[in-house]
Amino acid sequence: MEEQTGLRERKKQRTREAISNAALELFFEHGFDQVSISQVAAAAEVSRRTLFAYFRGKDDLVLHRIADHEHESARVVRAHRDAPLPALREHFLDGLRRHEPITGLCDLPQVLALYRLIMGTPTLLPSLLRFRESGELALAAELGESPDLSPLTARLAAAQIVSVQWRLSMDNHHRMANGVSATDAYPDAVAAAELGFDLLMNGLGTLGKS
Amino acid sequence: MEEQTGLRERKKQRTREAISNAALELFFEHGFDQVSISQVAAAAEVSRRTLFAYFRGKDDLVLHRIADHEHESARVVRAHRDAPLPALREHFLDGLRRHEPITGLCDLPQVLALYRLIMGTPTLLPSLLRFRESGELALAAELGESPDLSPLTARLAAAQIVSVQWRLSMDNHHRMANGVSATDAYPDAVAAAELGFDLLMNGLGTLGKS
DNA sequence: GTGCATAAGTATACTTAGTGCAATATAGCC
DNA sequence: GGCTATATTGCACTAAGTATACTTATGCAC
Secondary structure (H helix, E strand, C coil): CCCCCCHHHHHHHHHHHHHHHHHHHHHHHHCHHHCCHHHHHHHHCCCHHHHHHHCCCCCHHHHHHHHHHCCHHHHHHHHCCCCHHHHHHHHHHHHHHCCCHHHCCCCCHHHHHHHHHHHCCHHHHHHHHHHHHHHHHHHHHHHHCCCCCCHHHHHHHHHHHHHHHHHHHHHHHHHHHCCCCHHHHHHHHHHHHHHHHHHHHHCCCCCCCC | CCCCCCHHHHHHHHHHHHHHHHHHHHHHHHCHHHCCHHHHHHHHCCCHHHHHHHCCCCCHHHHHHHHHHCCHHHHHHHHCCCCHHHHHHHHHHHHHHCCCHHHCCCCCHHHHHHHHHHHCCHHHHHHHHHHHHHHHHHHHHHHHCCCCCCHHHHHHHHHHHHHHHHHHHHHHHHHHHCCCCHHHHHHHHHHHHHHHHHHHHHCCCCCCCC
């Protein structure tokens, strides 16, 4: 279903991984900004020019590792058109249970190192936010498919949902980065997620003294 | 209160404006990506190096013009600690009434050109999103000052609020960019804002068929 | 006003991300 | 083997941003 395994394809895949691995190894060791594209290319034993054939830019060398999740929320909604928000809530809670990297609640050394790199490198923030923006757009489009929701409501809802998911993930990652184990952080993470989705579903009220 | 008007300060201010004006003129004429820093410096009659003394980077040449509004929501909340969300709502509606640029509902040619430039230049998106991020952070901090709100709630609320405000502003601008006048778009903009803040205050429900 | 410390501005050269293009090598296929 | 498409490469180029050492102008004490 996914590939015709010509030698060509396999080689391309291996080259791509070689570049990516070389890049991350160097970035972990010296920091994103301290490593040049040329150094990555040299370490991966390809020409600089070839590197750009595989990755759109320096940022992509890091961010492609989370690219799969760009439209995850949109996919979840597509599969649960009847009650999107509870579905997203369950999906997120399920992610926490499984310690999925995208929830931020994952302390596997390699994953943690990657997320530390991403979050700890201001240079990468713009790309990261674009990534988020793209996810929001996809979610809005998917929500907009529902005949019960006006396009405007869909866009507003998507904006809110994505912002909450990111805040939750960031907070979780922050604890991992501070050395808390995923297991130890799990209960708080669940409580936070439930609060977040409750606020989404039931509203913020006036935020005044209630 | 703001400046000791030495000749030095005045000259600096004028140089800064000269650079900014030259930059925007060129950007409006040829597009952000089609104009180099060197061209801007030449047009403003300063050296390239001096330009970088005044502006952190090429993006800043454009975005400094909206920098005042970066922490606007935080300021509003600071002034209305008792009921932040209604205050933000009123502030936004007031902005619409006054056709404030930051609401997106402003069709003054210069403002529209600036916003068109910002929104129509993908290169600027990252900086724009960083700007938003910074505003969200400030709002979260300000909300967190309230003893009634947990820090987590403050962060989640800030994320939601900012995302809604941006969506509303973007949608408004979009209509301006399509040639609708601010006056004509006003009623819809108010309705959209009320919907947005209603969703914030009262929640999204399940988003299913209600 | 003169002179000096300080800050603004400049010239120049450098590093690095990213692109265009033409030349070369290699997989897939007959 | 030989042909074709594509992967890869080297080289030259543009442009953003930085380092540094030098020049000019301002503010201020006298």
